[in-house]
Amino acid sequence: MMSCKGDAKEEIIDAPHVQWDNPVEAGRYLVTITGCNDCHTNGYLMMEGKVAEEDWLTGSPVGWQGPWGTTYPTNLRLLVEEWNEEIWVETLRNRKALPPMPWMNINKMSEYDMRAIYAYIKSLGPNGERMPLAVAPGQEPQTPYLSLFPQNMPLTSSETE
Ligand code: HEC
Incomplete structure (x- = not known):
């Protein structure tokens, strides 16, 4: 497609991806519809997206706790300063x-779209602070957190035996 510029290889040209001449605009669209802000922008879900764009993707100091421990959505604005585009894609x-973090979905994103998201985040410039490191299962975090432990679930057949 004519709108797909750059030194991209043939095989990625064939993959479905957003077609737009300006990768930054494509990246902004992708970030908005794929939900990166839902987690990586503090308060975004609760405020129905009414967070100034200059604060998008600066991470969240509120942890997400479950059987995996407690994880904190990374500040992607600082991350793209440390990672070049190839590390990002890899x-x-x-x-x-x-x-x-929905890695199983993001692993399937087309390379064009990954690169567009990188270009968009980079265009916003660095902002905010680093988020806390993940806390191991069974350890109490020192920060606010959301609990994602399943509640009131029906018993599975192995538990009823
Ligand atoms: C449901 C919440 C959620 C969504 C949606 C989400 N993330 Fe994440 N993301 C996280 C969390 C939490 C972590 C930190 C995981 C950890 O500590 O291992 C993370 C980690 C990452 C990392 C690794 C950072 C590092 O330091 O290694 C990248 C890159 C990333 N996310 C990019 C994205 C992008 C791009 C999108 C949108 C396409 C997105 N995420 C959507 C929650 C989310």
């Missing part, structure tokens, strides 16, 4: 890590 394509 990581999004291959990493399997802790919830609730």
Whole structure:
């Protein structure tokens, strides 16, 4: 497609991806619809998205706790200062890590879209602070957190036997 510029290889040109001449605008669209802000922008879900764009993707100091321990959505604005675009693409394509980061979905994103998201985040410039490190299962975090432990679930057949 004519709108797909750059030195991209043939095989990624064939993959479904957002078609737009300006990768920053494509990245902004992708970030909005794929839900990166839901977790990586503090308060975004609770405020129905009414967070100034300059504060988007600065991470969240509120942990997400579950059987995996407590994880904190990373400040992606600082991350793209440390990671070049190739590390970004490699990581999004291959990493399997802790919830609730939806790695199983992001692993399937087309390379164009990964690069567009990188271009958009980079265009926003660095902002905010580093988020806390993940806390191991069974340890009490020193920060606010949300509990994602399943509640009131029906018993599975193995538990009723
Ligand atoms: C449901 C919540 C959620 C959504 C949606 C989400 N993330 Fe994450 N993300 C997290 C959490 C929590 C972590 C930290 C996980 C950990 O500590 O292992 C994380 C980690 C990451 C990392 C790794 C950072 C590092 O330091 O290694 C990248 C990159 C990332 N997210 C990018 C994205 C992008 C891009 C999107 C949108 C396409 C997105 N995330 C959507 C919750 C989310």
